[in-house]
Amino acid sequence: MSSITLTIDNKKVTAPEGQSILWAALDNDIYIPNLCAIRERTDPAASCRLCFVEVEGKPMPVTACTEPITEGMVVNTKGTESQSLARTALELLLASHPVDCGHCAANNSCELQKAAKHLGVKLNTKRYRKLLKELPIDDSSPIFIYDPNKCVLCGKCVWKCHELGIGAIGFAYRGFDRMVTSFAGQPIGQSNCNQCMECVSICPVGALVAKENT
Amino acid sequence: MSSEIASAYQQLKETSQSRWTDLIQGDKPVIMVGTATCGRAAGALDVLESIRKTLGDDHQDIPVLEVGCIGHCYAEPLVIIAKPGGEYPPLLYGYVTPEIAQLLVRDYVFGEDPSLEFLLGAMETNELLPSMNDLPRSTYEHYIILENCGRIDPDNIDHYIATGGYGALAKSLQMQPENVVEEIKKSGLRGRGGAGFSTGAKWQICRDSESDYKYIICNADEGDPGAFMDRAILESDPHSLIEGIVIAAYAAGTQEGYVYIRAEYPLAVQRVTKAIEQARQSNLLGDNIVGSNFSFDISVFQGSGAFVCGEETALIASIEGRAGMPHHRPPFPAVNGLHGKPTIINNVKTLASVPRIIDRGADWFSGIGLNATKGTTVFALAGKITNTGLTEVPMGTTLRDVIFEIGGGIPEGRQFKAVQIGGPSGGCLPESALDLPIDFDSLRDAGAMMGSGGMVILNEDDCMVDVARYFLEFTQNESCGKCTVCRLGTKQMLNMLDDITKGEAKLEDLVTLEQLAHDIKAGSLCNLGKTAPNPVLTTLRYFRDEYEAHIHDKHCPARRCYNLMAYYILPEKCQRSCDACVGTCTVEAIYQGKTGIKVIDQDKCVKCNTCVEACPPQYNAITRISPLSELPEAMPPMEKK
Numbered sequence: 029m030s031s032i033t034l035t036i037d038n039k040k041v042t043a044p045e046g047q048s049i050l051w052a053a054l055d056n057d058i059y060i061p062n063l064c065a066i067r068e069r070t071d072p073a074a075s076c077r078l079c080f081v082e083v084e085g086k087p088m089p090v091t092a093c094t095e096p097i098t099e100g101m102v103v104n105t106k107g108t109e110s111q112s113l114a115r116t117a118l119e120l121l122l123a124s125h126p127v128d129c130g131h132c133a134a135n136n137s138c139e140l141q142k143a144a145k146h147l148g149v150k151l152n153t154k155r156y157r158k159l160l161k162e163l164p165i166d167d168s169s170p171i172f173i174y175d176p177n178k179c180v181l182c183g184k185c186v187w188k189c190h191e192l193g194i195g196a197i198g199f200a201y202r203g204f205d206r207m208v209t210s211f212a213g214q215p216i217g218q219s220n221c222n223q224c225m226e227c228v229s230i231c232p233v234g235a236l237v238a239k240e241n242t
Numbered sequence: 243m244s245s246e247i248a249s250a251y252q253q254l255k256e257t258s259q260s261r262w263t264d265l266i267q268g269d270k271p272v273i274m275v276g277t278a279t280c281g282r283a284a285g286a287l288d289v290l291e292s293i294r295k296t297l298g299d300d301h302q303d304i305p306v307l308e309v310g311c312i313g314h315c316y317a318e319p320l321v322i323i324a325k326p327g328g329e330y331p332p333l334l335y336g337y338v339t340p341e342i343a344q345l346l347v348r349d350y351v352f353g354e355d356p357s358l359e360f361l362l363g364a365m366e367t368n369e370l371l372p373s374m375n376d377l378p379r380s381t382y383e384h385y386i387i388l389e390n391c392g393r394i395d396p397d398n399i400d401h402y403i404a405t406g407g408y409g410a411l412a413k414s415l416q417m418q419p420e421n422v423v424e425e426i427k428k429s430g431l432r433g434r435g436g437a438g439f440s441t442g443a444k445w446q447i448c449r450d451s452e453s454d455y456k457y458i459i460c461n462a463d464e465g466d467p468g469a470f471m472d473r474a475i476l477e478s479d480p481h482s483l484i485e486g487i488v489i490a491a492y493a494a495g496t497q498e499g500y501v502y503i504r505a506e507y508p509l510a511v512q513r514v515t516k517a518i519e520q521a522r523q524s525n526l527l528g529d530n531i532v533g534s535n536f537s538f539d540i541s542v543f544q545g546s547g548a549f550v551c552g553e554e555t556a557l558i559a560s561i562e563g564r565a566g567m568p569h570h571r572p573p574f575p576a577v578n579g580l581h582g583k584p585t586i587i588n589n590v591k592t593l594a595s596v597p598r599i600i601d602r603g604a605d606w607f608s609g610i611g612l613n614a615t616k617g618t619t620v621f622a623l624a625g626k627i628t629n630t631g632l633t634e635v636p637m638g639t640t641l642r643d644v645i646f647e648i649g650g651g652i653p654e655g656r657q658f659k660a661v662q663i664g665g666p667s668g669g670c671l672p673e674s675a676l677d678l679p680i681d682f683d684s685l686r687d688a689g690a691m692m693g694s695g696g697m698v699i700l701n702e703d704d705c706m707v708d709v710a711r712y713f714l715e716f717t718q719n720e721s722c723g724k725c726t727v728c729r730l731g732t733k734q735m736l737n738m739l740d741d742i743t744k745g746e747a748k749l750e751d752l753v754t755l756e757q758l759a760h761d762i763k764a765g766s767l768c769n770l771g772k773t774a775p776n777p778v779l780t781t782l783r784y785f786r787d788e789y790e791a792h793i794h795d796k797h798c799p800a801r802r803c804y805n806l807m808a809y810y811i812l813p814e815k816c817q818r819s820c821d822a823c824v825g826t827c828t829v830e831a832i833y834q835g836k837t838g839i840k841v842i843d844q845d846k847c848v849k850c851n852t853c854v855e856a857c858p859p860q861y862n863a864i865t866r867i868s869p870l871s872e873l874p875e876a877m878p879p880m881e882k883k
Contacts (some may be wrong), residue, residue: 056308074570075725077765081702088764109764116761120730155754158736181723199565199723202548204733206723 034101048072049103050079050092051162060105061114061143063121063232064182065093068191073183077117078143082107089113115147121157122149126177133241134234140180163207168217172228172238176207179235184206187229196221208235243534244416248534251412254524258403265400270304271351272332274322276392278311278477279509280470280631284318285339292340296347304351310478312392314374315631317362318838320392323350324365334374336362379629379648384610384636386618387594391478391632396513399520402481408526410597414489415534422493423449426596429604430616435461435552435589436667436693437769438615438682441596444586445494447576451584456496458586459579460487460593461557462503462510465549466665467716468624469696472590474632476503476510479594484540486593488531489600491538494586497542502557506547515542529734549666549720553768554579554587556722567722589694591620591762612638615681623649625698626656635680642676645699655700660785664693666720666772669780670706689780691773692751706785706804707792711739713777717770728771731762735778742789743803744798745869750788756782801866804849808866808873813839815863823864826856835877844876 031042036053041051051067053060055207063076072093079092084102089110092103104110121140125149129135129151166174181199189197196219198208210219228236266272273293277286285689293306312320317336323346324332333356335346342360349355356371364373374380395401402408414422427442450458460483466470473579475483487499501518503511503595518540522526529537543561550556551566558580560566579585595617599607615637623630628650631756635644641661645651652658660670669690678684678817682692700709718732738755741747759775759782766772782789791797798806811823818838831846832853842853854864869872 071569073724074767077726077767080765091570113761113765116731117726117765120726120734123734124730156758157737159730159733159737161559181726181729201723203718203721203723204729206729 032097032099032101034097034099034103036103039204043097045097047097048083048093049083049090049095049097049101052082052097053092053103053105059142059146060092061139061146062093062209063139063143063180064184066184066187068192069187070126073098073187076121076180076182078114080110080113080117081105082110096155098135111147115149116141118147119153119155121180122151122153124159124161125180126160127151131233132178133237134231138234139232159204161207166216167239168215169221169223170217170239172222172225172236173242174208174216175235175237176209177235178233179208180233181206181208182232184230184232185236188226188230192224192226194222194224197227246533247412247415250525251409254408254526254532255403255406256777258400258524262398262400262404265398266305267303268326271323271325271328272305272307273347273351274307274309274324274392276310276312276318276320277308278320278474279310279507280315280474280666281318281320286319288340289319289338289343291323292343293347296344297351300777301352307395307829308397309394310391310396311474311632313388313474313632314362314629315776316629317337320362320883321346322365324390325350329354330877331364331366331368331373333371334362334365335360356543363388369662379633379650382635382639382643382647383633384618385634386598386610387475387591387620388479388632388634389598390482391474394479396478397516399517399524400581402479403524406601408485408524409483409598410600411488411492411526412532414492414600415532415536419449419493419495420652422489422600425604426493427604429599429607430611430614431592431595431599431607432615432682433589434591434595434619434694436691438692441588441592441775444576444588445490447574448494448496448584448586451577452507453584455498456494456584456586457580458487458491458494458496458499458588459554459557459561460501460590461552461554461587462501462514462590463545463552463557464507464508464590465504465552465720466667466694467694467713468622468662468698469665469694470622471620471695473507473510475590475594476507477513480514481521482594482597483514483590484517484521484527486596487540488527488538489596490586490588490593492536495539496584496586499538500543500561501540501578502545502551502553502561503549504547505544510545511542518542529646548722549716550722550768550770553770555768556589558585565722567724568770570767577795591695610636612636612679612681614683617694619680619692620698621695623697623699625662626652626701626704627699628653637681638679640677640679641671644680644697645676649699652699652701656703657701658699659704660700660706660709662698662713662777663696663698664691664776665696665779666695666717667691667769667776668693669776670700671711671780672784675784688762689776689783691776703800703802705743705798705800706737706781706788707742707798708800708802710777710781711736711743714739714774717774721774725767725771727762727765728767728774731758731766734758735762735775739778742792743798745792745803746794749790749793752782752786752793795869796871797869801868801869803868806870807849807868808844808870809842809847809849809851809853810824810864810865810867810873811840811842812863813837813877815861816840817858817861817863820858820861822856822858826852828852834880836880837877838880839877841877841879846871
């Protein structure tokens with residue numbers, strides 16, 4: 029596969045043809061906030077709306093995970109417009125996230141914290157009203173805990189679970205009520221989950237955590 | 243090959259014509275009843291039954307046809323009676339009840355009295371009676387897409403073929419597919435689903451995509467509140483649509499088609515399914531269509547009620563059996579669509595235009611309309627307008643002409659305030675925008691959107707904040723929840739609007755609201771999210787003073803928002819001896835004040851509006867007051883002696 033040269037934030041980088049801006053940037057140590065991106069996934073979910081960047085010649089910011097790189101492309105990850113969109117998306121997520129980092133197993137490894145620091149957004153942002161779901165925590169699995177309130181609906185766990193051929197979890201409901209759950213909403217411990225812990229290791233926040241870490 | 247198709251079609255047409263003339267015997271009267279959903283809602287089926295009963299066993303030979311939507315929905319149920327060889331052209335009767343229907347049959351079908359007191363107008367221009375064509379609105383209207391609606395029997399393919407139907411298909415099959423695409427391109431036809439993408443260009447992309455199998459889907463998932471154009475076509479003229487689909491399929495080289503109809507349109511599903519079956523029997527679908535070497539078939543797929551499934555990628559997911567959720571475009575469906583194959587998705591009105599264009603030529607079509615938008619557009623007029631119903635006008639007609647000349651203006655002497663155009667994806671345009679010529683681009687510049695063509699007219703009794711809130715509540719409910727900004731952003735916006743209508747917001751909230759609206763528009767994954775803020779953005783742009791009045795003065799100018807408004811009985815208008823309001827109040831909130839006039843106990847009142855309806859019009863004593871600070875002090879109750 030031939031490689032492509034492009035400029036990201038004034039830095040010349042090369043990346044394999046067919047790659048998206050997001051992975052080209054991340055592989056070259058340029059951070060772009062993201063929650064739902066999975067490298068192996070050929071059809072990016074593009075659902076978290078955090079990876080907005082500006083590309084020279086494009087009238088509007090684009091999501092870096094869906095935009096394939098092209099030769100000579102000039103990308104700016106710090107444009108005012110793109111950062112404004114990313115901040116809005118992040119603040120919306122934080123407004124619906126129980127920010128209690130001190131007691132969270134994902135503290136310091138959380139992608140929300142990382143994105144907030146990068147974008148200069150306070151974790152307890154006041155721009156939007158706090159809208160929490162207050163759903164019960166599922167601790168039915170012997171080795172991990174699922175807290176749907178902390179879930180950012182990135183869909184990584186669902187993708188992984190299906191990719192492994194297990195299919196214990198999926199999305200249910202629509203709109204604000206959308207959530208990750210097992211079939212018919214039964215406790216995960218009683219589902220066909222085989223406790224492989226892959227979902228726990230891929231979760232970018234503290235929604236799925238190992239019991240030994242809590 | 244060409245001559246074989248021509249002769250096969252000629253034979254088909256002759257058979258249909260002879261079958262049709264057998265049914266409609268030349269000298270017999272023909273009765274047509276508009277039994278599309280709009281007619282049925284007004285009681286058309288009772289009218290139909292009454293007609294059949296009055297005809298009785300002795301006159302079974304008089305054909306009674308169920309036709310589709312005749313267009314004048316405000317006057318439903320509608321009946322057309324044609325007496326060939328009689329004195330009058332076919333006559334259209336409106337507001338027909340079963341009793342009137344009985345009279346019409348006795349006096350005009352059996353007798354010679356055309357019962358002019360029930361007449362709406364003649365169907366053709368003539369010298370004896372005013373015709374529908376003489377109405378001022380007909381100078382503005384131009385029927386192309388709807389031309390068969392209410393005029394042909396949708397359940398009988400012979401009627402369609404006998405009037406030249408499927409001729410455009412036979413003509414297309416004799417052309418090279420590329421030339422059919424060229425013809426559509428040349429006509430300037432743009433997708434009627436809302437975005438206005440060039441139809442010919444879309445077909446070309448699909449045609450050029452390399453694949454062993456391709457699909458075409460007709461998007462009939464009409465979900466905008468107040469829009470019913472597609473339903474009318476599906477129920478009234480399904481064969482025009484099928485013919486359009488087959489032509490498109492041939493031009494773009496697709497093998498299989500779907501009509502994606504929402505399950506909430508049961509009559510449309512029934513009529514289209516039947517039409518497809520009839521088309522198959524006549525070899526207009528299936529193998530070697532009309533003697534050509536082109537094979538193609540269509541099936542109906544019923545959508546299960548999600549608004550987002552009108553978005554093409556969600557629609558495809560839904561047909562594939564997955565949850566109806568959109569994905570990122572590109573790839574566009576024309577390159578990578580249903581089951582990963584190139585797929586054309588066109589709106590009902592787009593496809594129904596196609597046979598007319600092939601039939602009459604691209605130049606004819608491009609001669610209608612304005613600038614970059616050719617042809618006509620169909621609107622469903624609803625809300626505070628005299629003539630609710632369907633209309634079709636050339637692109638470039640002004641909103642003023644549509645609302646006042648065709649729609650007959652605002653009833654009950656009220657004032658026009660705004661027109662909500664394009665449904666939840668569209669916007670509210672004020673009086674100052676009325677002279678805007680309607681086309682995709684001008685509406686987009688004004689902040690609204692052509693959408694699928696729903697037009698809801700609002701008067702001074704409508705609160706613009708509440709209207710924006712209504713549409714946002716709709717999209718928020720229909721958001722699939724996949725992407726962050728639409729899922730959480732519309733919810734936050736709705737909360738802010740709720741606060742404003744309750745008088746609990748601060749002026750700086752408007753800034754947050756507007757910024758969030760812009761970010762959702764720019765940052766959403768699909769077009770549902772990208773357009774969801776439009777009703778809010780347009781009302782903020784054109785009616786900002788109303789938002790400010792709610793926030794600043796706790797005043798709802800339309801006196802609609804419950805928390806900012808109260809009902810009040812005007813003492814100078816109230817009639818002491820009348821107790822209508824007291825008797826009707828559901829919560830016993832109205833008492834007799836000490837002078838004998840009625841008074842509302844604001845603590846008990848639930849603002850249900852029942853008393854306003856009960857108050858006799860000659861008194862008209864109950865009014866709404868906003869802000870609450872202007873509510874006069876309540877009179878103490880009458881002392882009991």
